[in-house]
Amino acid sequence: MTMTVWDRPEPTARPVPLDRERIVAAAIALADEGGLEQVSLRKVAARLNAGPMRLYGFISTKQELFDLMVDEVNAEILPERQPGDWREALRVLAHRTRQAALRHEWLADLLGGRPSLGPNGLAVTEAKLAALDGLADIDTAMRAVETVSAYANGAIRREIANLRAERATGLSKRDWQRASGPHVTRMLATGRFPALSKAVYDGTDVDAETSFATGLDWVLDAVAAKLTRPPA
Amino acid sequence: MTMTVWDRPEPTARPVPLDRERIVAAAIALADEGGLEQVSLRKVAARLNAGPMRLYGFISTKQELFDLMVDEVNAEILPERQPGDWREALRVLAHRTRQAALRHEWLADLLGGRPSLGPNGLAVTEAKLAALDGLADIDTAMRAVETVSAYANGAIRREIANLRAERATGLSKRDWQRASGPHVTRMLATGRFPALSKAVYDGTDVDAETSFATGLDWVLDAVAAKLTRPPA
DNA sequence: TCTCATACCGATACACTGTATTCCTCCAAT
DNA sequence: ATTGGAGGAATACAGTGTATCGGTATGAGA
Numbered sequence: 001m002t003m004t005v006w007d008r009p010e011p012t013a014r015p016v017p018l019d020r021e022r023i024v025a026a027a028i029a030l031a032d033e034g035g036l037e038q039v040s041l042r043k044v045a046a047r048l049n050a051g052p053m054r055l056y057g058f059i060s061t062k063q064e065l066f067d068l069m070v071d072e073v074n075a076e077i078l079p080e081r082q083p084g085d086w087r088e089a090l091r092v093l094a095h096r097t098r099q100a101a102l103r104h105e106w107l108a109d110l111l112g113g114r115p116s117l118g119p120n121g122l123a124v125t126e127a128k129l130a131a132l133d134g135l136a137d138i139d140t141a142m143r144a145v146e147t148v149s150a151y152a153n154g155a156i157r158r159e160i161a162n163l164r165a166e167r168a169t170g171l172s173k174r175d176w177q178r179a180s181g182p183h184v185t186r187m188l189a190t191g192r193f194p195a196l197s198k199a200v201y202d203g204t205d206v207d208a209e210t211s212f213a214t215g216l217d218w219v220l221d222a223v224a225a226k227l228t229r230p231p232a
Numbered sequence: 233m234t235m236t237v238w239d240r241p242e243p244t245a246r247p248v249p250l251d252r253e254r255i256v257a258a259a260i261a262l263a264d265e266g267g268l269e270q271v272s273l274r275k276v277a278a279r280l281n282a283g284p285m286r287l288y289g290f291i292s293t294k295q296e297l298f299d300l301m302v303d304e305v306n307a308e309i310l311p312e313r314q315p316g317d318w319r320e321a322l323r324v325l326a327h328r329t330r331q332a333a334l335r336h337e338w339l340a341d342l343l344g345g346r347p348s349l350g351p352n353g354l355a356v357t358e359a360k361l362a363a364l365d366g367l368a369d370i371d372t373a374m375r376a377v378e379t380v381s382a383y384a385n386g387a388i389r390r391e392i393a394n395l396r397a398e399r400a401t402g403l404s405k406r407d408w409q410r411a412s413g414p415h416v417t418r419m420l421a422t423g424r425f426p427a428l429s430k431a432v433y434d435g436t437d438v439d440a441e442t443s444f445a446t447g448l449d450w451v452l453d454a455v456a457a458k459l460t461r462p463p464a
Numbered sequence: 465t466c467t468c469a470t471a472c473c474g475a476t477a478c479a480c481t482g483t484a485t486t487c488c489t490c491c492a493a494t
Numbered sequence: 495a496t497t498g499g500a501g502g503a504a505t506a507c508a509g510t511g512t513a514t515c516g517g518t519a520t521g522a523g524a
Contacts, residue, residue, distance in 0.1 A: 040509080040510065040511085041510085041511065041512085042509085042510080042511090050473085050474090051473065051474050051475075052474095052511085052512085053473075053474070053475085053512080053513090054472090054473065054474080056512080056513095057472080057473090061511085061512090062510095062511065062512090109345070111389075112386055112389035112390050112393060113341070113389065113393060114393050114396075114397065115390075115393055115394060115397050117413075117415065117416055119419065122416075122419055122425055122428060123424075123425070125425075125428055126424070126425040126426075126427055126428045129427035129428055129430075129431055130426070130427040132427075133427050138430055138431050138434050138435045139435055139436055139438075141427075141431065142431050142435055143443070143446055143447060143450075146387070146390070146443070146447060147383065147387075147447035147450055147451065149386065149390075150382075150383050150384075150385075150386030150387040150390060150447060151379065151382050151383045151386060151451070152382075152386070153382075153385075153386035153389065153390075154344055154381065154382030154383060154384070154385035154386030154387075154389075155378070155379075155382040155386075157343075157344035157345065157385065157386075158344050158347075158378070158381075158382060158385070161344060161345060161346050161347055162347060164346075165346065165347050181349075183349065184349055184354075187351065187354055192355075192358070193354055193355070193357075193358040194358075194362070195358055195361035195362040195364075195365050195373075196354060196357055196358045196361055198361075198370055199361055199370050199373065199374050202370050203370045203371055203374055204371055206371075211375070211378070214375055215375060215378060215379035215382060218375075218379055218451070218454040218455065218457075218458065219379065219383070219450070219451060219454060221454050221457065222450040222451060222453050222454035223450065225450075225453065226450065272480080272481065272482080273481085273482065273483085274480085274481080274482090282502085282503095283502065283503050283504075284482085284483085284503095285483080285484090285502075285503070285504085286501090286502065286503080288483080288484095289501080289502090293482085293483090294481095294482065294483090
């Protein structure tokens, strides 16, 4: 004869199982919604029905949570299959980094802030280096990878910074610089910045993606020029 | 008949006069000593013998204080005299930015984080654009300036990030990657990162400055190649 | 099956943050 | 002399990252 419900004690409410994956996912969701500054250990924990201190079993500092978040995004950056051409490979990786930053704007705040030594971060670096394998000596390959990455990170950060500024003022970059940004307009009117004025008023504005792509191509051209030397 | 000291009331202790310059100087001093996260409005105000709320007469948000700090450092970056050669001009500006970041490591955290629209920030951009004046159409000049700046910012951020990591572990970059960084060593030992392993073990490590300079030269080469077109 | 040790989770606590609001004091003009 | 008004200081608030502590449920050993 089975015991009735009343006889059986209610199973003690076990705390929700936790792991880094869940924690990072919650943190990323929070950051996607409201930016990096919306990520607090309390809020992350709350999303997981846990107390804040619980997280310290999985990370020992908030920075480490950020590191995990970046590594997670690095997984999105790695393409499924690597193109054969070194140039195409590096281009694709740069573009995928940019796209990831557009999906997760907070990535721009973290990009290049600390070395990415997580598994996916290493895998991305590996992919970049592998693309140049056999085409140059190792030192040249490293310089090439670092140069392209430096460009990409810098360009992405600037793009996101501008995007946020535009969003904050509600103006397109051009209108903002040309007409409505009172401060900039006033400064340009002083005549102390002739080249800058010319650029702002006479320059044609291209969309961010082409701008990124063009600069990237220039850098890749530079790399190509150094690869002509015999490999090691 | 003059009144005695006892008759005259002691002049009321007027609060210390304040201005943005003093505020920014105090904030920069704090940041130089302990990093950006040591800059709090309370501490800045305390250095000036003022209450925290006093600062809000000069800035309306902490971000604005950061903006002012960056603009102040931009003044250090501007060289007294501009070299005639465009390439030398851009090179010098990039190197001066790097040196400023080495003097004020916190600059790396802010570099590229927001558009620099302060007077000195605009002056730096003006100097970069002016260097290319007459050598290319405006659009090419802008692209060139943005590309070089993106590289410089990205490279500087990475350099500072590595520097901090080395300092935190007390190991030189090489030792850290090669032998002592247990995690990296273990990962490399898995064989999943052949190109990276080769780079770490067989690559010769160059000092940060030459690394920066080399990449910069590559990018400048790329720019030079685009300047051959007739100017506008 | 009972007991004990132990791992771990939640609560509490602390020092500190950026910023809004309130209050008071001092100065200038009526 | 009185009154406005400006502006600095104090207070207040809602939040932060993280250390510490106390209880409890779980698994091991008897």
